[in-house]
Amino acid sequence: MSExxxxxxxxxxxxxxxxxxFALIVIAVFGVATTSVFIVDQTEQSVVLLLGEYNRTVxxxxxxKLPFGIESSHNVPTQVLQNASFGFRTATPGIQxxxxxxxxxxxxxxxxxxxxxxxxxxxxxxxxxxxVKWLFEVQDQTKTIRDISQSVVNQLVxxxxxxxxxxxxxxxxxxQALELKNDILNSYDLGVRVMQVRLQNIVPPVGxxxxxxxDVNRAVQDMNRLINEGREQYNREIPRTRGxxxxxxxxxxxxxTERVNRARGxxxxxxxxxxxxxAAPATTRTRLYIEMMEDLFMEDDGTLLIDRELDNFLPLLxxxxxxx
Numbered sequence: 001m002s003e004x005x006x007x008x009x010x011x012x013x014x015x016x017x018x019x020x021x022f023a024l025i026v027i028a029v030f031g032v033a034t035t036s037v038f039i040v041d042q043t044e045q046s047v048v049l050l051l052g053e054y055n056r057t058v059x060x061x062x063x064x065k066l067p068f069g070i071e072s073s074h075n076v077p078t079q080v081l082q083n084a085s086f087g088f089r090t091a092t093p094g095i096q097x098x099x100x101x102x103x104x105x106x107x108x109x110x111x112x113x114x115x116x117x118x119x120x121x122x123x124x125x126x127x128x129x130x131x132v133k134w135l136f137e138v139q140d141q142t143k144t145i146r147d148i149s150q151s152v153v154n155q156l157v158x159x160x161x162x163x164x165x166x167x168x169x170x171x172x173x174x175x176q177a178l179e180l181k182n183d184i185l186n187s188y189d190l191g192v193r194v195m196q197v198r199l200q201n202i203v204p205p206v207g208x209x210x211x212x213x214x215d216v217n218r219a220v221q222d223m224n225r226l227i228n229e230g231r232e233q234y235n236r237e238i239p240r241t242r243g244x245x246x247x248x249x250x251x252x253x254x255x256x257t258e259r260v261n262r263a264r265g266x267x268x269x270x271x272x273x274x275x276x277x278x279a280a281p282a283t284t285r286t287r288l289y290i291e292m293m294e295d296l297f298m299e300d301d302g303t304l305l306i307d308r309e310l311d312n313f314l315p316l317l318x319x320x321x322x323x324x
Contacts, residue, residue, distance in 0.1 A: 036067040043079040045131045048072070054132060076131035081195060084146055086153070087121035088200070109205070110154055116162040121201040124149050124181070126194045133191030145185070145192065152180045153197075166202050166213065167220060174199055 040046045042060045049055060049072045058073075065071035083090075087108030089100035108119050126145065128134045138144050156173045157165055165173070177197040185192050204210045277284040 032067045035069065036064055038063055038065065038073045038075075040073075040075055041077075043077055044075045045078045046073045046075045047131050047135055049074070054136070057131060074131075074135055076128055076134055078128045078131055081125050081127055083123060083125055084142070084149065085121075085123045085200075086146070086150060087119070107150060110157045112157055112162040112165055113159050114161040117205050118157065118162050118165055119201075119203050119205055120153065120157060120165070120199065122153060122197065122199045124194055124198075125196040126192050128191060129193050130191030133189050137189045137191065141190065141192070144188065144190065148181055148184050148188075149177075149194075149197075152177050152184070156180075162204070162213075163216070166217070170199055170202065 038046065040058060040060045040063055044060065046058050046063060047054065047056075048058060048063075048065055050066070051070065052072075055071065063073070065073055087104050089102070089104070090097060091100045092098040105119075108121050110118055110120055112118055124145075134141060153173070156176055160169050160173070174197045178194055181194045181197070185194065204213045273284065273288070
């Protein structure tokens with residue numbers, strides 16, 4: 001009996017149209033869901049582009065756009081205060097900030113107005129006001145901000161002597177830098193506003209020059225300390241002295257009033273006695289004499305009255321002195 005090789009017949013592969021349609025619908029729904037919904041954070045605004053052209057700006061929350069790249073969204077942190085540091089970098093921000101050990105002399109080394117060299121480290125804080133301008137007016141926004149900031153600070157430092165930069169003009173440089181930077185950024189239509197410029201550290205280059213300026217700084221600090229101590233002592237002593245002077249003036253005024261009143265009383269009493277004396281001279285003279293004697297006797301209990309002949313004294317012999 002011969003063997004036969006029997007193979008099953010191949011069935012034709014068929015795709016059901018309903019299954020294909022269902023798969024396409026699922027893919028389309030998934031694509032629409034993933035490309036038409038986006039979330040904007042509370043600190044952001046989103047710029048929506050329609051076929052690459054600006055269409056609208058939307059705020060925080062769940063937002064929608066046309067799917068499949070017809071509309072695209074770009075979130076911009078408009079409520080975040082951003083920092084840019086010059087001459088140093090922050091490695092780890094936080095409660096205990098750690099700074100990068102590297103130096104950036106190309107940013108911090110400057111020439112002052114009196115041809116000295118100074119090392120200036122500073123920081124700026126800025127906020128995006130207009131997200132549309134921020135995205136489309138300037139190509140490299142961060143570099144533009146840094147270049148403008150560095151140019152302004154270089155100009156202000158170059159207009160002043162090194163002692164002024166280190167000392168008295170520090171706050172003026174910060175205020176003028178803030179104003180000038182905002183003016184330039186507005187002219188660039190960048191959509192950014194600088195909120196603060198803060199000079200962190202201003203020192204001469206490392207070496208003998210820095211040591212000399214540190215001596216000057218210590219002398220200035222000592223001067224300011226002595227001035228403050230003098231003002232403190234002035235504020236403490238002057239009110240006390242003025243109080244003493246006012247008390248003495250008041251005491252003198254009271255004493256003057258007392259003397260005037262006493263003198264007026266004496267004058268009135270003298271005038272009264274003078275009138276009585278004019279009416280009865282002998283009687284008034286006797287009465288005045290008696291009053292005077294009474295006053296004398298009242299003042300001293302040891303007063304004795306003796307007569308001219310010493311008749312009211314008892315003569316005693318000195319019995320202890322021996323024979324005379």
